[in-house]
Amino acid sequence: MNWLKFSSPQTFYPLAGKLVPWFAVAATVLTIYGLYLGLLIAPTDFQQGDSYRIIFVHVPASILSMFLYVVMAIYAALGISLNARLSYMMATSVAPTGAMFTFLALLTGSFWGKPTWGAWWVWDARITSELILLFLYIGYMSLQSAIDDKRRADRASAVLAIVGVINVPIIYFSVKWWNTLHQGSTINMGKSSTMAPIMLKAMLIMMVAFWLYSVAVILTRARREIEDRERNSEWIKQAWLQEVKE
Amino acid sequence: MGLLVANNVLAVSNLQCVRGERTLFENLTFNLESGKLLYVQGDNGSGKTTLLRALCGLSQVHSGQVSWNNQNIQSLAEDYSGQVLYIGHLAGIKEDLTAIENLQFSATLTGVDVRREQAITALTQVNIARCADLPTRVLSQGQKRRVALARLWLQENPLWILDEPFTALDGEAIKTLTRHIEGFVGAGGIVVFTSHQEPAFDSKIMQRIKLD
Amino acid sequence: MTTATFNKISALTVLYRVFLRDIKVAWRRRSDIASVFFFFIIAASLFPLGLGADPKLLHAIAPSVLWVCALLSCMLSLPRIFAADYTDGTLEQLIIANQPTLLIVLMKTLAHWVLSGLPLVLVAPLIGLQFDLNVNELQVLALSLLIGTPTLSLIGSIGAALTLGVRGGGVLIALLILPLYIPTLVFGAGAVNAVSTGMSASGGLSLLGAMLALSLVFAPLAASVALKIAVE
Numbered sequence: 001m002n003w004l005k006f007s008s009p010q011t012f013y014p015l016a017g018k019l020v021p022w023f024a025v026a027a028t029v030l031t032i033y034g035l036y037l038g039l040l041i042a043p044t045d046f047q048q049g050d051s052y053r054i055i056f057v058h059v060p061a062s063i064l065s066m067f068l069y070v071v072m073a074i075y076a077a078l079g080i081s082l083n084a085r086l087s088y089m090m091a092t093s094v095a096p097t098g099a100m101f102t103f104l105a106l107l108t109g110s111f112w113g114k115p116t117w118g119a120w121w122v123w124d125a126r127i128t129s130e131l132i133l134l135f136l137y138i139g140y141m142s143l144q145s146a147i148d149d150k151r152r153a154d155r156a157s158a159v160l161a162i163v164g165v166i167n168v169p170i171i172y173f174s175v176k177w178w179n180t181l182h183q184g185s186t187i188n189m190g191k192s193s194t195m196a197p198i199m200l201k202a203m204l205i206m207m208v209a210f211w212l213y214s215v216a217v218i219l220t221r222a223r224r225e226i227e228d229r230e231r232n233s234e235w236i237k238q239a240w241l242q243e244v245k246e
Numbered sequence: 247m248g249l250l251v252a253n254n255v256l257a258v259s260n261l262q263c264v265r266g267e268r269t270l271f272e273n274l275t276f277n278l279e280s281g282k283l284l285y286v287q288g289d290n291g292s293g294k295t296t297l298l299r300a301l302c303g304l305s306q307v308h309s310g311q312v313s314w315n316n317q318n319i320q321s322l323a324e325d326y327s328g329q330v331l332y333i334g335h336l337a338g339i340k341e342d343l344t345a346i347e348n349l350q351f352s353a354t355l356t357g358v359d360v361r362r363e364q365a366i367t368a369l370t371q372v373n374i375a376r377c378a379d380l381p382t383r384v385l386s387q388g389q390k391r392r393v394a395l396a397r398l399w400l401q402e403n404p405l406w407i408l409d410e411p412f413t414a415l416d417g418e419a420i421k422t423l424t425r426h427i428e429g430f431v432g433a434g435g436i437v438v439f440t441s442h443q444e445p446a447f448d449s450k451i452m453q454r455i456k457l458d
Numbered sequence: 459m460t461t462a463t464f465n466k467i468s469a470l471t472v473l474y475r476v477f478l479r480d481i482k483v484a485w486r487r488r489s490d491i492a493s494v495f496f497f498f499i500i501a502a503s504l505f506p507l508g509l510g511a512d513p514k515l516l517h518a519i520a521p522s523v524l525w526v527c528a529l530l531s532c533m534l535s536l537p538r539i540f541a542a543d544y545t546d547g548t549l550e551q552l553i554i555a556n557q558p559t560l561l562i563v564l565m566k567t568l569a570h571w572v573l574s575g576l577p578l579v580l581v582a583p584l585i586g587l588q589f590d591l592n593v594n595e596l597q598v599l600a601l602s603l604l605i606g607t608p609t610l611s612l613i614g615s616i617g618a619a620l621t622l623g624v625r626g627g628g629v630l631i632a633l634l635i636l637p638l639y640i641p642t643l644v645f646g647a648g649a650v651n652a653v654s655t656g657m658s659a660s661g662g663l664s665l666l667g668a669m670l671a672l673s674l675v676f677a678p679l680a681a682s683v684a685l686k687i688a689v690e
Contacts, residue, residue, distance in 0.1 A: 080683075135637040142633050146624045149266070155687045156620045160634060163616055163680050167638050170669075174641035177665070181648050232267060302554050305690055328556020336547025342486040343479075354475045355555035358464035381486075402464060 009086050009226045010235050016219040017243060023216035030209035038202035051115040054108050056199075060207040062105035062130055064214060066168070068098035069133060072140070073165035076158035086222075088154035089229070091161060092144060093221035097214050099137035105130050125179040129172045136164045150229065252280045252434025254315055254404050256301070261310035263296045270296055271457045274310070280404070280434040283427070283447055287440070288457035294440045295335065297457065298407050301438060302332045314405075328356060331403040333411060337390040341383035345369060345393045348382060352397050360400050368399035371422060388414040398426060406430065408439040472557050473565050480569035483542075490538065495577050498531040502585050513590040520589035521599065521650035522643075528578045528603060529639050532610040535574040536618040536631055539566055540685065544622045550689050559682040567615045567678065568608075575607030595650055598659045602646040605666040609642050612670075612677035619684035642669055 038056030072094040079087035106127065113122045121127075140157050147153035230236045255277060262272035270293030278284050288294045299305035301312055303319050303326065312319045319326045339348040346365045353360040369375040372392040374385075382390055391414050398406065406427075412420050424446055427437055431451055439445075445452070484491055505523045506516055543549035552562050582603055583596040591599065617635035621627050649662025 132637050132640060135633075139634040139637060142630060143620060143624075146621070146626050146630055151266070152687060152690065156684060159616075159680060159684050159687065160620060163638070163676075166676065167641070170641050170672075171637070174644040174665075177661075178644040178648060181651065229267075299690075302550075304550055304554065304686075324554075324556055324558050327554035330554055332551070332554060334547065334550065336545075336550070338547035338551045340479075340483055340542075340546060340548055342483045347482075351475065351479055352551065353464065354467065354472055355551060355557075357466055357472060357556045359467045359471075360464060364464070400464070 007084075007086070009089070009230060010239075012086055013223060013226050013236070013239055014242065016223050020216050020219050020223075023212050023219070027209050027212035027216055030205055030212060034202055034205035034209050037198060037205065042198050042202055043196055051112065054112045056202050056206050058105055058108035058112060059203055060210045061101045061108060062126070063207055064210045065098055065102040065105055065130065065133060067211075068094050068101065068214060069136070069161075069168065070165060072098060073161045076161035079154065079158050080162070085154075085229075088158060089222055089225045090218070091158060092154070093218045093225055094214075095137055095141050095144075096221065097217050099134060099141065101210065101214075102130060102134040102137060106134065123179070125172075125176045128179075129175045132171050132175070133168065136168070140164065252404075254280050254434075254436060256405060256436055256438070257313045257316070258301070259310055259313070261297075261300065261312065262308045263293055263300055263305065264308040265293070265296065269308075272309075274455075274457075276453070276455060278436055278438070278453065280436060281431055281451060282436060283431055283452040284436075284438045285441070285445055285447070285452055285454045286438065286457065287454060292457040294457055295409055298332075298409050298438060298440065299334070301407055302330055303327050304332075329403050330405050330407055331356065331397060331401055332407045332409075333394050333397065334409045337387075337394045339382050339390060339393055342381055344379050344381055345374070345385075345396075346378050348393060349396055349400055353400050356401050356403055358400075358402060364400060365396075368396040369393070371399050371426070372396050372419060391415075392419070395423065398423075398430075404435055406435060406437045406439075408437065410440050410442065412441050412443060412445070469557055469561075472555070473561055476552070476557075476562055477565040477569050480566055481572065484538070484569070484573050491535075491573050491577075494531055494535040494574060495581070497534060498527050498578055499581065499585060501527045501530065503588075506588070516588075517590040517654070520586060520591050521595075521647040521654070523589070524582050524586060524599060525602075525606075525643055525647040525650075528575075528582065528607065529610060529636075529643055531578060532574055532607060532614060533632055533635060533639075534628070535570070536614040536635070537627060538574075539570045539615055539618045540622055541618070541627075544688065549622075549685065553685060553689060559685065560678045563615060563619075563682045563685065564674075564678040567611050567681070570615070571608045571611040575603075575611055578607060579603045591650075595653050598650050598653045598663070602649045602659070602663060602666060605663065605670055606642050606646040609666070609670045609673045610639060612673035613638050613642075615681040616677055616684060619681040619688060622685070622688040642666065645669065 034056065039053055042053070042056075044050055072091050075087045075091035075094065078084060079091060109122075109127050109130070110120050114120055140160055143160055144153050144157045147156060227236060257277045259275050260272075261274040263270045274297070276284070286294050286297060296305050300307050303312075303323075314322060314326050314329075317326075338352070339345075340351075343351070346362060346369075349365045349368060350360045350362075366375055366378050369378050372395050374389055374392045374396070377385055377389060377393075382393060385393065395411060395415075411423060415423065427439075428447065428451075431437055502524060505519065509515060509519070540549060543552065552566075553559050555562060579600055583591075583600050586596045586599050614631075614635055617631040617638075620634065621630050624630060645662045645665040649659040649666065652662055653659045
């Protein structure tokens with residue numbers, strides 16, 4: 001990652017604008033390819049039939065949801081230590097996408113659970129942790145929207161994000177512990193039978209596709225954030241004129 | 247006044263403070279030595295309060311620095327702030343405690359112990375001794391401010407940062423306070439303050455700054 | 459001009475007096491503390507009323523019910539740590555005191571625990587009797603709350619500091635803090651549940667101890683950073 005890209009909103013804005021279409025196209029292409037492999041080419045699982053195919057969305061989504069939370073916390077930490085406006089804006093932009101993937105992971109987990117276990121919700125350790133992660137995202141976004149002063153909102157939610165990221169492993173551990181205590185069910189997705197290489201390939205492709213999608217969406221959201229905050233400054237009007245010309 | 251160190255310097259260099267999208271002031275530089283007062287002038291909303299709070303370490307500065315005896319106040323942290331006596335817009339007293347209890351606690355936060363008689367003497371200076379043992383909840387706004395000002399007689403801090411200390415005081419009280427501040431400055435203290443009225447301090451000891 | 463001299467006091471004395479001040483102020487508004495305490499009792503009683511008085515069922519749900527009620531009760535009292543100080547200006551005085559804000563926050567959190575957590579430790583076993591818990595279980599319940607409620611105060615202080623003066627305060631604190639309370643809940647209720655099924659409570663209790671140690675190290679720091687942000 002080019003460090004200089006994150007030095008100021010002024011350099012970031014046009015650069016992000018140019019990058020977004022590339023990431024969007026790459027994301028679309030890879031998603032189509034990944035889904036093609038996963039839904040059509042990968043063999044039917046002898047234990048779970050075709051319903052297992054939802055893991056090609058579920059697993060990448062849950063990995064992205066956790067990854068993005070860490071990214072958000074890193075931007076938050078950078079914002080606090082460097083007092084960099086752009087870092088805070090990036091953290092703000094990451095949150096909704098992270099929350100979306102968390103929700104997607106829970107939704108797909110539920111759709112997977114029904115035919116397999118007969119229940120819409122299973123209190124498996126990973127899925128329960130995923131649920132709590134969603135709460136953490138919601139808390140972050142709620143705090144941001146509740147504070148009117150943008151500067152204070154940025155810094156307060158940054159503290160919350162850092163506190164949250166420290167707690168994520170603790171929460172995960174506690175949920176696993178809770179699970180063993182109550183002999184809860186453990187869902188082993190994609191590990192029930194040996195993973196055919198093609199399944200692994202499809203999942204990895206979907207993961208990269210989701211990541212590309214995230215970059216495109218987050219950069220776009222960051223640009224919106226910059227437009228909103230800097231709408232009175234000169235440089236943004238110049239930048240718009242510049243982009244209209246291109 | 248018992249000030250042991252009377253060779254302090256409060257220095258501000260290239261200070262810029264921002265509120266929201268607005269720059270309140272920038273490129274502010276001044277040096278303030280022991281025995282001097284700084285009168286901060288400016289219209290409402292010009293950033294006087296923010297400047298005073300920045301000197302306390304309460305407001306974040308956008309750029310530039312505040313230093314005390316050549317050390318950045320950020321790195322000094324409580325070693326610096328413990329030496330500041332700040333009286334801002336909020337009275338800084340607890341309603342459920344009596345005036346004496348409030349004064350004793352305020353003194354505690356600067357590291358000194360104040361006996362009951364000393365607190366009463368201080369309250370007498372601001373003409374509010376009769377309320378000494380009442381919970382401050384029953385006092386008017388003006389009376390609460392006077393309780394807060396009584397702190398100025400109960401501490402050994404070398405630096406006072408006072409945001410409109412003369413507000414809500416009658417002529418007599420203003421004279422008492424002015425004399426007290428002069429005495430403090432004469433013994434080597436430093437004072438930064440704002441006021442709506444023209445203060446009556448000797449121009450030899452008072453510097454001015456105007457924020458636009 | 460007064461030439462009064464004052465005795466210096468040590469750092470520990472300053473901190474102790476901060477703790478004492480909070481206790482004193484809260485004691486003069488005893489009804490506030492009492493109401494949160496009664497909330498715990500009332501909320502816990504809702505469950506038998508909602509579920510029926512089957513002793514086996516009550517016995518089974520007791521650890522979690524009591525722990526959840528303790529958690530919610532603690533959460534309700536969180537605004538008290540900083541909100542009043544924020545409004546009357548004493549918070550900023552505390553921040554520019556001659557002690558690190560971190561230690562001041564620790565003292566205030568300790569006072570909060572003494573006023574809101576410790577009473578729960580004392581009354582929960584009594585409520586536990588209504589849920590048909592036996593002596594062993596009651597002991598573990600009290601112990602788990604003794605170790606766990608300080609953690610709730612510590613983590614809660616972060617939420618209280620972040621939401622100072624923000625609209626939607628009470629519910630917002632819940633949204634931020636309840637997910638962070640989950641490990642403490644799991645270990646605390648888990649310890650009591652373990653004893654119910656004949657296993658040892660030491661696992662849950664040691665994990666609670668670990669949570670307390672971790673919170674003692676991190677929470678006052680996070681809360682003091684949040685306070686400085688709020689007071690700016």
